[in-house]
Amino acid sequence: MRSAAAELAHRLARNAEAACRHYLPSGRREGRYWLVGDVADSPGRSLFVRLSGADHGKGAAGKWSDAATGEHGDLLDLIAASRRCTSLRETLAEARTFLSLPQPEPGDLTLRDPAPRGSPEAARRLWAIAKPIRGTLAEAYLHDRGLADVANYGSLRFHPRCWYRPNQDDAPGTREAWPALVAATRDHAGTLTGIQRTWLDPAGSGKAPIATPRRAMGDLLGNGVWFGRPDAVMIAGEGIETILSLRQILPTMPMVAALSANHLAALALFAGLRRLYLARDDDQAGHAAVATLRSRAHAIGIEAPTIVAVLGDFNDDLRQLGRDALAEGVRGQLAPEDTARFLCVKGRDPG
Numbered sequence: 001m002r003s004a005a006a007e008l009a010h011r012l013a014r015n016a017e018a019a020c021r022h023y024l025p026s027g028r029r030e031g032r033y034w035l036v037g038d039v040a041d042s043p044g045r046s047l048f049v050r051l052s053g054a055d056h057g058k059g060a061a062g063k064w065s066d067a068a069t070g071e072h073g074d075l076l077d078l079i080a081a082s083r084r085c086t087s088l089r090e091t092l093a094e095a096r097t098f099l100s101l102p103q104p105e106p107g108d109l110t111l112r113d114p115a116p117r118g119s120p121e122a123a124r125r126l127w128a129i130a131k132p133i134r135g136t137l138a139e140a141y142l143h144d145r146g147l148a149d150v151a152n153y154g155s156l157r158f159h160p161r162c163w164y165r166p167n168q169d170d171a172p173g174t175r176e177a178w179p180a181l182v183a184a185t186r187d188h189a190g191t192l193t194g195i196q197r198t199w200l201d202p203a204g205s206g207k208a209p210i211a212t213p214r215r216a217m218g219d220l221l222g223n224g225v226w227f228g229r230p231d232a233v234m235i236a237g238e239g240i241e242t243i244l245s246l247r248q249i250l251p252t253m254p255m256v257a258a259l260s261a262n263h264l265a266a267l268a269l270f271a272g273l274r275r276l277y278l279a280r281d282d283d284q285a286g287h288a289a290v291a292t293l294r295s296r297a298h299a300i301g302i303e304a305p306t307i308v309a310v311l312g313d314f315n316d317d318l319r320q321l322g323r324d325a326l327a328e329g330v331r332g333q334l335a336p337e338d339t340a341r342f343l344c345v346k347g348r349d350p351g
Helices: 004-014 016-023 075-082 088-098 120-129 137-144 240-247 261-265 284-299 314-321 323-331 336-342
Strands: 028-030 033-036 047-050 064-066 156-163 177-186 192-199 214-218 225-227 233-237 255-257 275-279
Touching: 004 016, 004 075, 004 088, 016 033, 016 047, 016 075, 016 088, 064 075, 075 088, 075 120, 088 120, 120 156, 120 177, 120 192, 120 214, 137 156, 137 177, 156 192, 177 225, 225 240, 233 240, 233 336, 240 255, 240 275, 240 314, 261 284, 275 284, 314 323
Parallel strands: 233 255, 233 275
Antiparallel strands: 028 033, 033 047, 047 064, 156 177, 177 192, 192 214, 225 255
């Protein structure tokens, strides 16, 4: 027997073009696909929805993918992102409204079994109910770190009340739900494998006052938070803020944040990767991770030059020295052809 979610996804797929015209009106049909910029209905052609096809599996109607961010899913996922639904129940209610179906009676909801704690499935479910960060506390938090244009990054979302399990280092009575920046980890094929949560202070003063304001769950080994699609030339580093700082001056270069030194050392390398810049954190763990990943890359013929910050942290360089100084510091550490192609300095578009 189909779950309520599966049944609604199937009905939406049979009405895929109507759903696209309703939720993504800025797009247009081209052949068997609906093309639009992103889940927020921006103009463009990055996101495509299959309008016809099989009922399930590869090539199924209603499946969508965003070539810029690697996000993909079915039309229920699209509705959740488009309407910023904060729960599965809210998403299903919106789908029923669109399909002109009656809402279930109280107590008549078919609920899925709980996902194993910390599993990729639990991560996928939390990601599905998180919403785009535009206009949220997560966007404000990143702006305070000197990071602009973050609302366009499909790897980042926001949850207004994300559950937090206090541990022995937390003060008695620590609350169990905080706003959170949610980042998706994916493999290089674009499959969501896990998430990282950064809990935030509701008052807007940075991270939440808890013992472990950052936690990850799911399958992180070999994967990371991607900004741009994997390509022949790219940058890998540990933290999201490190990578986003570099994106301020290299906005079109693909990058990945592995989220820790150990995960950076284990980052999966893929066919077609030619030059992998390693953004090194200036501590013992950072040096060791870069050395390990460089050795692995060299062993299969991938160039792996290291780039380092003036102050030891690229976000410190951005905030304390400024964007132009950050660009000048990085310029001399890139291959000349990559400087011409990717570096964006003040008053000039990327070359």
